[in-house]
Amino acid sequence: MTGTLPTTVSQELGPDALLQVYRTMRTIREFEERVHEEFASGDIPGFVHLYAGEEASATGVCSHLDDRDAIASTHRGHGHCIAKGVDPKEMMAEIYGRATGSCKGKGGSMHIADLSKGMLGANGIVGGGPPLICGRALASKQLGTGGVAVAFFGDGASNQGTTLESLNLATVWNLPAIFVAENNGYAEATSSTWSVATDDIADRAAAFGMPGVIVDGFDFFAVHEAAGEAVARAREGAGPTLIEVKFTRYFGHFEGDQQLYRGDEVAQAREKLDCLKRFRARVTESGELTADQLDAVDREVATLIDSSVDEAKAAPRPAASELLTDVYVTY
Structure with missing residues (x-):
């Protein structure tokens, strides 16, 4: 998967699909760059963890998904939300803590969710998503x-027991599950080269009896x-796959992170590896799309x-009477 692909793009991605892919990646990038700016003003409550630089991962995976499918995210979840179809305006309102947000302003950045889109939620618990996905995959399998x-x-969650138990369970139950390890090089400020026992997270797949694939996350x-091969395999009943996507994040672990543990890697990535630049170059050189488009x-x-920002700032905050609603499920 890490080899050179043909100059022409896959036949399943015609001009309209390519434009949609670019729109998704560009939306993620502009959303995150703007949140970076707005957070500095002090108007956004709580913490935010930005996904800029990682757009090709969420978009490449979610472009194969439809309304039958679900995803679970991380504390760095904005890109996954947008790629799965969550409304950016509702997301921005949620980040600002407004009543018009996707979770009525009560979830914030780390807990954005939209079950109607199959987005089970960003998650402040490291390794919290994989068990949820096993449950959703089991439901899909049982319901057919x-x-x-x-x-x-x-990469930090790759060491969590919840993740490793989920990999095992997915194989034991032959679940239509896909595990995407987004290795951006750091678990907060700890390098994955120090904290992960194997050189590649994908190598762990063999221990759980599933395929493990490494891909260039800038491509x-x-x-x-x-992702297409993994989704097809899962839909056909052949079980789970572990995909390791390698790239770097453009911002710190959180907004305010001084990033003293990094050198010039971000500047180099933005200049030479950026997924949006590479996408533009490829589709324009192949003639599928034009620069004007x-x-x-x-x-x-x-x-x-x-x-999105203007509407979020103008929207009302949640009323005090809403404090305890949507907290517990009533059966």
């Missing part, structure tokens, strides 16, 4: 919906190809993000 369930998790097409998407996305 053909749906798959995807858990995104980081949308590499992620798309690997992509520029038009850039303008449309910029307008969307501007309006």
Whole structure:
């Protein structure tokens, strides 16, 4: 999966699909860059953890999913939400703690969810998503919906017992589950080269009897190809797959992180590896899309993000009477 792909893109991705892929990645990037700016103003409560630089992973995986499918995310969940179809305006309102947010302003950045979109939620618990995905995958299998369930998790969560138990359970029960290890090099400020016993997280797949694949997380097409094979395998009843996506995040672990543990890797990645730049170069050089088409998407996305921020700031905060609603399920 890490080899060079053909110059022409996959036949399943025509011009319209390619434009949608670019729109999704551009929306994630602009959303995160804007949240980075807005957080510095002090108007956003709580912490935020940004996904900029990692857009090809969420987009490459979720471009294969539909309404039957579900994903579980991490504390760095904005990109997964957008890729699975959550409304950016509702997300921005949620981050600002407004009543018009996707969780009525009570979840915030680390707990954005939209069950109607199959987005089971960002999660402040490291390794909290994989067990949820086993449950959703089991439900899909028992109900015969053909749906798959995807858990995104980081290199830190790859060492958590919840994740390892989920990998085991998914194979034992032959679940239509996909585990996407997003290895951005650090668990907070701890390098994965120090904290992960194997050179590659994907090597752990063999211990659980499932395929393990490593992909270049700066290359949308590499992620798309690997995810397509894993989704097809899961839908056909052949069981789970572990995909390790390698890239770097452009911002700190959280907003305010001084990043004293990093050198010039971010500047180098932005200049030479950036997934949006690589996507643009490939589709324009192959003739599938033009620079003008992509520029038009850039303008449309910029307008969307501007309006998302304006509407979020103008929206009301949750009423005090709403404090205890949506906390417990009533059966």
